[in-house]
Amino acid sequence: MAQQDDNFFEKVYAVARLVPYGRVTSYGAIAKYLGAARSARMVGWAMNGSHDKDVPAHRVVNRVGLLTGKHHFEGTNLMQQLLESEGIMVKDNKIVDFEKHFWDPATELA
């Protein structure tokens, strides 16, 4: 059985896992890649269950690179710590040079 999973959630997880080390993406970018560009919220929703999956949700931020979902992590700085651990600079819960670290699946994966 292919693990493609037709579920919207699984698609989000799949893309999130494809995010390369030291890169980040936005909910809208993933949503767009899934064909639901206007369902950026769905991506975040899917992330709610990402804890059961090995999904690097810390690499997924909002369109401005703000760590909006950090509240959903265990610690208050866990998300930032993970990002900094990958060489990404985080300032005030926001990714520095977000554009440089931005990884768009629709562009990178095409």
Added chain:
DNA sequence: GATTTGACTACTA
């Protein structure tokens, strides 16, 4: 089956 919610995004005041 209808209502609420939700880790977003964009527009408008």
Added chain:
DNA sequence: GTAGTAGCCAAAT
């Protein structure tokens, strides 16, 4: 420039 509201879509209650 900041703040608030509206629009989207899909899942959970």
